[in-house]
Amino acid sequence: MTRDEVLKHLEKIEDLPTLPEVVSRIIVLAQSPDVNIRDLSGLIHRDPPLAAKVLKVANAPYYRCFLKDIDSLDRAIILLGMEEIVNIVTSVSVMSVFVDKGRGTGFKRKQFWNHCVATGIIARSFARELSAKTAGKEFVGGLLHDIGKILLDAYFHSSFVEAYEYSIENRCPLFMAESRILGITHMEVGYLLALKWGLPQYLGDIILNHHWPDKARFKDMVAIVSIANLLAKAGKYAYGGEKSSFILSDQSGWQVLDNMGYTVGAVDMERFTMSMDNVGKEVDSYITTVSGHSNGR
Amino acid sequence: MGDSTVPLGYAKSSMSEEDFRLLRDFIYENSGIYFSDAKKDLLENRLSLRLKANNLKDYQEYYYMLRYGPQQSREIKALFDSVSTNETSFFRSPPQIQALQDYALIDVVKKRLERGENILRMWSAGCSTGEEPYTMAIVVKEFLKERLSEWDVKILASDISERALSSARRAEYNAYSLRSMPDLLKYKYFDNSGNTYKVKDEIKKLVELQYLNFVDSKRVSLMQGFDIVFCRNVLIYFDDALRKRFVSQLYDSLIPGGYLFIGHSESLHNITRAFKLVHFPGALAYKKE
Numbered sequence: 001m002t003r004d005e006v007l008k009h010l011e012k013i014e015d016l017p018t019l020p021e022v023v024s025r026i027i028v029l030a031q032s033p034d035v036n037i038r039d040l041s042g043l044i045h046r047d048p049p050l051a052a053k054v055l056k057v058a059n060a061p062y063y064r065c066f067l068k069d070i071d072s073l074d075r076a077i078i079l080l081g082m083e084e085i086v087n088i089v090t091s092v093s094v095m096s097v098f099v100d101k102g103r104g105t106g107f108k109r110k111q112f113w114n115h116c117v118a119t120g121i122i123a124r125s126f127a128r129e130l131s132a133k134t135a136g137k138e139f140v141g142g143l144l145h146d147i148g149k150i151l152l153d154a155y156f157h158s159s160f161v162e163a164y165e166y167s168i169e170n171r172c173p174l175f176m177a178e179s180r181i182l183g184i185t186h187m188e189v190g191y192l193l194a195l196k197w198g199l200p201q202y203l204g205d206i207i208l209n210h211h212w213p214d215k216a217r218f219k220d221m222v223a224i225v226s227i228a229n230l231l232a233k234a235g236k237y238a239y240g241g242e243k244s245s246f247i248l249s250d251q252s253g254w255q256v257l258d259n260m261g262y263t264v265g266a267v268d269m270e271r272f273t274m275s276m277d278n279v280g281k282e283v284d285s286y287i288t289t290v291s292g293h294s295n296g297r
Numbered sequence: 298m299g300d301s302t303v304p305l306g307y308a309k310s311s312m313s314e315e316d317f318r319l320l321r322d323f324i325y326e327n328s329g330i331y332f333s334d335a336k337k338d339l340l341e342n343r344l345s346l347r348l349k350a351n352n353l354k355d356y357q358e359y360y361y362m363l364r365y366g367p368q369q370s371r372e373i374k375a376l377f378d379s380v381s382t383n384e385t386s387f388f389r390s391p392p393q394i395q396a397l398q399d400y401a402l403i404d405v406v407k408k409r410l411e412r413g414e415n416i417l418r419m420w421s422a423g424c425s426t427g428e429e430p431y432t433m434a435i436v437v438k439e440f441l442k443e444r445l446s447e448w449d450v451k452i453l454a455s456d457i458s459e460r461a462l463s464s465a466r467r468a469e470y471n472a473y474s475l476r477s478m479p480d481l482l483k484y485k486y487f488d489n490s491g492n493t494y495k496v497k498d499e500i501k502k503l504v505e506l507q508y509l510n511f512v513d514s515k516r517v518s519l520m521q522g523f524d525i526v527f528c529r530n531v532l533i534y535f536d537d538a539l540r541k542r543f544v545s546q547l548y549d550s551l552i553p554g555g556y557l558f559i560g561h562s563e564s565l566h567n568i569t570r571a572f573k574l575v576h577f578p579g580a581l582a583y584k585k586e
């Protein structure tokens with residue numbers, strides 16, 4: 001298969017998943033300078049299942065620095081801030097588009113989501129470790145960085161499976177196998193989807209550049225996700241056959257952060273890596289919250 | 298390690314703060330092993346048997362015996378045996394062994410070959426009763442297979458406890474210490490009778506056992522030219538100063554491109570930045586470049 005064939009094919013697909021209209025409007029609204037709580041809350045309320053999920057996530061252990069349950073969307077917006085609510089809306093709705101359409105029917109789908117959620121959680125902890133001002137966007141980015149893989153799996157299934165197996169056999173990155181067998185990578189395909197859906201620019205940047213953060217525009221955000229991606233693979237959350245042995249300080253993501261003045265050298269990466277051994281519970285609970293199914297192991 | 302378990306609460310006499318400090322300092326000076334205040338119970342527990350063996354009434358007497366007694370040097374050895382033993386087994390921390398097998402070993406062998414050498418040197422620093430160095434030897438044998446005979450392989454295994462070393466020399470283990478090891482390897486590399494597994498000669502001869510006290514920095518500095526060093530759960534016993542000095546000696550003991558493995562839950566972050574941290578699946582190591 002060639003790149004053009006894939007692109008043409010993607011163009012023609014009519015049942016390409018779409019983002020709910022409300023969500024697109026929320027994303028547009030969030031980027032406008034005069035966004036206010038009432039408008040945001042009003043929009044989310046137009047999609048009751050979405051509103052319920054947002055509230056559920058807002059009550060998840062990670063956000064629970066508050067004594068009482070957050071019982072209304074307006075309170076959630078006040079307590080967590082609009083930016084964080086938009087993060088939650090974006091993650092929950094993009095993930096739902098794919099997850100709700102029959103979980104586990106795709107190729108190694110559970111393993112895929114585990115990898116994505118773990119990457120998001122690790123990115124968030126790493127950003128906090130660096131005091132990076134990425135405002136929770138690194139979580140959304142980690143969660144969605146490999147979204148193109150789902151499209152490849154859904155519309156070019158047998159080639160994608162072939163690429164996956166090729167990467168395992170040859171211990172090479174999945175994107176290399178994809179480009180060999182499909183002529184296109186999950187980054188490009190994911191990026192096309194991000195454009196089509198009007199996802200925020202930082203997300204498109206992460207989706208396109210997470211394997212070479214030095215080429216990114218939102219450099220620190222992409223670098224953080226790229227490192228989280230590596231750490232997720234070195235932990236229990238690999239997806240694809242890449243050799244997960246690496247020297248962190250030689251990685252371009254690390255160097256990008258270093259050049260930007262982040263004190264990466266001061267982070268005890270040993271302890272950090274060991275503490276990420278325990279993300280499993282959080283991964284499961286996030287998937288359960290968003291999908292409404294349990295992430296049975 | 299049946300012989301190293303000490304029944305809890307054995308000692309009749311309890312250790313005073315004063316005795317604790319005296320003994321703690323004595324042990325630290327002589328072995329580098331440091332018992333922080335929080336580890337008082339542990340030390341007391343470990344020394345209670347020495348009290349009994351020497352028929353002493355309290356820890357103060359024991360301290361005088363160590364300092365001035367006629368059998369001083371013999372007792373110091375017994376003391377090292379009691380304070381240094383720690384639980385170990387074959388293929389302990391499987392991800393680390395996997396990393397040795399799948400990545401580090403391949404890497405160092407390749408580097409040696411590029412230089413036209415077929416020498417492999419490893420060091421099990423703090424080898425206790427031998428499970429670790431024999432595990433390393435089995436991994437090397439499994440990797441090199443028939444080519445092993447063309448290679449000059451030596452795994453140096455050192456410990457401060459004479460008793461642990463002589464147990465390592467016997468190379469007899471029970472099923473429990475082999476629990477993490479694949480059955481095929483047990484079958485290939487051990488002579489089994491009943492509950493006893495004896496390491497076969499082809500593995501045993503790759504390992505050279507040696508007494509070494511890490512405080513003895515002159516002797517430690519003679520340790521040179523290693524491709525891979527395992528020093529697991531040793532640093533935790535040291536205080537900061539010794540830890541720093543010893544880790545820099547470990548660094549010097551490696552050849553460029555060599556790897557250091559430390560305990561699964563240990564970190565060199567606050568000790569040195571000389572190494573490069575390497576991530577393996579489920580395991581970390583340090584590389585000298």
Ligand SMILES: [Fe+2]
Pocket residue numbers: 145146186210211
């Ligand atoms: Fe990727």
Ligand SMILES: [Fe+2]
Pocket residue numbers: 115119145146229
């Ligand atoms: Fe990924």
